[in-house]
Amino acid sequence: MSKHSAFPPRIEHVLDAIPGVSLTKLRGDVSTRQFFRLQFADSQEAQEFLHTCSEAAELAQDFAGLDKPQERSLIAMLLPENGSARASRLIVDVGRYIQSCGVPVPKTYLAIHQMGFLVIEDLGDTRLIDLIEQAGLRNAMDIYRAAIEYLVRMQFPSAEVPRDCTAYSYSFSADRFLWELNRFTELFSRIVLKRKLSQSEQSIIDRDFRAICSEMMSQELLFTHRDYHSRNLMIKNGRPCVIDFQDARLGPILYDIASLIFDPYVALGRDDQQELFDHYFSLLVARSRNDLRRLGLNRALCVCTIQRCLKAAGTYLSVVGLRRNSELVRYLPRALANALQAARRSAGLVGLGNMLAHWLDAANEFLKAHQS
Structure with missing residues (x-):
């Protein structure tokens, strides 16, 4: 079994093709969402991963952030299947509003709503x-x-x-x-x-x-x-x-x-x-x-x-x-x-x-x- 099997199949195949990517599942509180830290060789490889994910989805790209990641570490978010498309849209929409108020939120680099799959900025581990x-x-x-x-x-x-x-x-x-x-x-x-x-x-x-x-x-x-x-x-x-x-x-x-x-x-x-x-x-x-x-x-x-x-x-x-x-x-x-x-x-x-x-x-x- 692939070590990336938690992801939607098309995203799993993209990750399998990147030999050096490091995957760490992050602990949540009571959320049904799953979070993973993806660490690439460098920021260029992280950007290529986002581009390939978008193509592999065979969907019109639902959302792509204006910013490209400058770090080699990203956070992948998987939403539960029931209602995932709606939840994904809410995350993007509300995040955009909060950011427009001049309040920092994690940047969203990619959101494929039908898969309930988002890639966001890695803010580290300190709450x-x-x-x-x-x-x-x-x-x-x-x-x-x-x-x-x-x-x-x-x-x-x-x-x-x-x-x-x-x-x-x-x-x-x-x-x-x-x-x-x-x-x-x-x-x-x-x-x-x-x-x-x-x-x-x-x-x-x-x-x-x-x-x-x-x-x-x-x-x-x-x-x-x-x-x-x-x-x-x-x-x-x-x-x-x-x-x-x-x-x-x-x-x-x-x-x-x-x-x-x-x-x-x-x-x-x-x-x-x-x-x-x-x-x-x-x-x-x-x-x-x-x-x-x-x-x-x-x-x-x-x-x-x-x-x-x-x-x-x-x-x-x-x-x-x-x-x-x-x-x-x-x-x-x-x-x-x-x-x-x-x-x-x-x-x-x-x-x-x-x-x-x-x-x-x-x-x-x-x-x-x-x-x-």
Whole structure:
């Protein structure tokens, strides 16, 4: 069997004809996409590979980047067969929009949509979370500030940036937010609590979750990355580069900033979170067309934080249920702790806060048992 058998047959044959190419499968998180690092003898061989792939596809070339790779290393992305053509187009389309906002994304060198096959720029292996683990949080604060500036650029693009991006055709909804919260609740009760919810717990969920989702959808709806956190910011040449943006859509103005500064993957202190939100707020005031009330924004940030962190907790638990990449479950307590802090800062959510405090204890006990 060819060592390139994971690829579509025509691409496999192209790779088989390049004797010196090195292939390394990269580890993903919970994505069903597959990523491979292809290393060639030099950038010229990498360019020839792209040209030959396009010819071998026997299709009209769906997309070719204006830039030619200057490095000998490329990243090949394979999308799952179901819906791969649509997903491929979304990656190209949303990436083009983000780049037009002046925000770095990996360059797309080739996309053959019908195969679900893309070749993109190799950004290396250092994510924001890796930088923090290696160099400490103090050395990552400038990256956070840059990421916040990028976020505001995407939310409030300049007049010359076209609004024809596919992301503007889709929107979050209160029903979608509620579904994510209910999914978390079902998984948490089954996997962690190992019991059905009590009547009082169900009453709190029915009341407070609906209120949270309704409040979120009352915010101004802007371009939303949907997964803007430390694992989706790569560091190249000392600056962040945004990845994993294919699910972008219209969403609450504070959704992405909540995702970034209340990210369960990173233990940001309260002072750091406040400093970063202050930075975001100052940029927002300069860009937004609306009269912003800081008190209202604090409440809006809290409801986004609760929903976003519990949604993330549901993702970690779903991975546990599928018995893959279970190391993500170690972030479960921090996700609940962030949601708990936000609930305690929100009037009218005392019952939810008390429930989450008990659930946080259960999550810590579950993690101990899971790691033993």
